Amino acid sequence: MREPDGGKTAILAEAGGIPGTDPALRRGTQAWTEWLIPGVGTTLGEITLLAAACSPYQQIEIGESAHFGRIFRLDGRVMSTEADAWIQHELMVAPMAATHGAPRSALVVGGGDGGSAFELLRIPTMREVVVAELDGEVVRLAREWLRGIHQGALDEPGDPRLSLAIGEGLGLMEAFARAGRQFDLIVYDLTEADDGSPAAALFSPHGLHTARRCLAPGGAMSLHLGPPLHRPETARRLLARLRHVFRHVAPLTTFVPAYGALWGIALASDALDIAAQPADKIAARLQQWQLEHKLRAYHAHLHPALFVHPRHVQAIFDSGSRPA
Template identity: 45%
Template sequence: MLLDPEQLRQLVVAQTIGAGLTIVGEKFHPFQAADGSAAGVTCALLLAESHLAIHTWPERRAVTLDVYVCNYTEDNSAKASGLLDTLIAAFAPAQWQTHRLQRGGDASGHTLALEQLTPHTAYGTRLAPPLVQTQSPFQRIEIADSAEFGKVMRLDGAYMTSERDEFFYHECLVHPAAITHPQPRRALIVGGGDGGSSEELLKHPSIEEITLCEIDPEVIELARRHLQKIHRGALDEPRVRHVAQDGFAFVQQAARDAAGPRYDLILLDLTDPQTADGSALAADCYTLEFLQACKAALAPGGALVMHLGSPFHHPQRFGLLRQRLNASFRHVAPYTAYVPLYGALWGMAVASDSIDPRDVERNTVTARLQDRAVGELQYYNADVHPALFALPNFVQNLGAHLGTYLGT
């Protein structure tokens, strides 16, 4: 079959029709070597659903197959996969590689939206056509429905939050530090434009003011309109003060202003230092200089909370940020939680010179939750609190000691 176009045609046509695909045109072209001998075949079938292409390389005893279908009126993916598998079996190769890529959406318009966790690994879910898709002065914002997660927000191609799993991230970011603090009154959130962190913080009745420093007002406005199940009105709560400013500049100014407010809690609810498509909007807020400015902006007994990335997929980032925190604070308590939307175990840390969430006993967590009437929790409780800080050995070892890559 590598040399005979008619034999190849009989196979390809029969199997294509058998797979349920519709042939509307065909071309089989044999090649000749310089001496006139047969030298392989190229074929193309035009399909009502798209096309099939085959190239044979007899000198290498190799074949390349490309089955390409669209899913505009119906999902033809199974037909394409079946045809590919049948053709591979017919050629009976000793070795083969297959790559299956989802093109466009299915019959309902849903598209598999992937985020690269690393250059080698991606995670994603199917999204309906976007409810919102806009380019702000700072980033690309998208909100879309999904079957498993409800409404999902993505920034610059990176998954941020969803209606159905937001509590994994927001409760774990907020409550370990908030419960450890005996009476948090004033908090600063850098980022957090979806309002989920603010909503969790407001469950603590001692909170008098939250400064929400979000660089992009469009994120807040779109969350207001589309992500009510996440912020539950927190974005319009009188105790939440909005500041549309770069977080790095805001914290630097707060640290320099000796007469300005000091915060019991600072939460860095940021995009990654580099997002899926290469955006580095939040990169300055992960530097040693910024973390030390955060420390200067804390009130006595205050704590900083931030996420560190995935200890498996981003071990160097996790270790680097832990080292920078260790260089800035007396107590650094890293912890982990699995976040479904991120497709990975995710790392966070509480850093302070005064308080340590690992020292808070279970009965203290229970008492504070009851005394503060912190309700509607789906993840965090008195048993989960110490469990968050029970780290596997490989996580314990990431950045445990100051090393050569501390950086700035």
């Protein structure tokens, strides 16, 4: 067992290995704990480990619990669960897609569980979705175990609009930029932006500038800010970098039960003021796309509310105003 270090370092405790553990955890299940900050964490209990692999890049685990269903974890960080992955995936895709109005191409950087790809493929104007995933082993395990998250988006044979590019995300984006290949939407569906993450370079100023080069005129991108109340400096740093690169940056928050915290997401664009879109325009778009009754989290009247925050949260977001 490792001591909490302020990152999302996880403890994988064998059932019954901790004094006072609930008796229900002593039947071969596990408890997974992530530390948001020292002394504050989230534990998902009664997990049955279904699959695990150690790739050249990371430790991959698929678990299952009665409450969360299938659970996808990388290096001790819960990425997504069947019970609530749709919350983050809808909010990373639908607000910017509906504001754009007619996105035809999208790039998912990371996103090997297929959840973001599924949301993008639901948009009827979409003609191409590229998933640039570092680790082919993630995709293999997701195809086998996480259909409840990707909803068939990763199936083989599958939707001909979807293609996979296996490799380091920043290198793939640099190659796209050199070739002049651009996308209407970019989703950074990645591990968090700390120094120990394989994705850290993508959140650097160079990584964000490269993403901007890969955006078509009128395009937009989304990324995770993490838990702003627990790690305000991370949110400030990312917002400062985004505001140095993009004209419009709109942070939103939601609650993802598996993360156990208020969660931040940022939407960024040079052309689209996503936060300013009126609900009636969003409603018309979702109706046109026949998605208004299919989305489980996002809806037109929620759209403007996503970008209105309590003062203590807004103060964190407003303070991320200088490049870092």
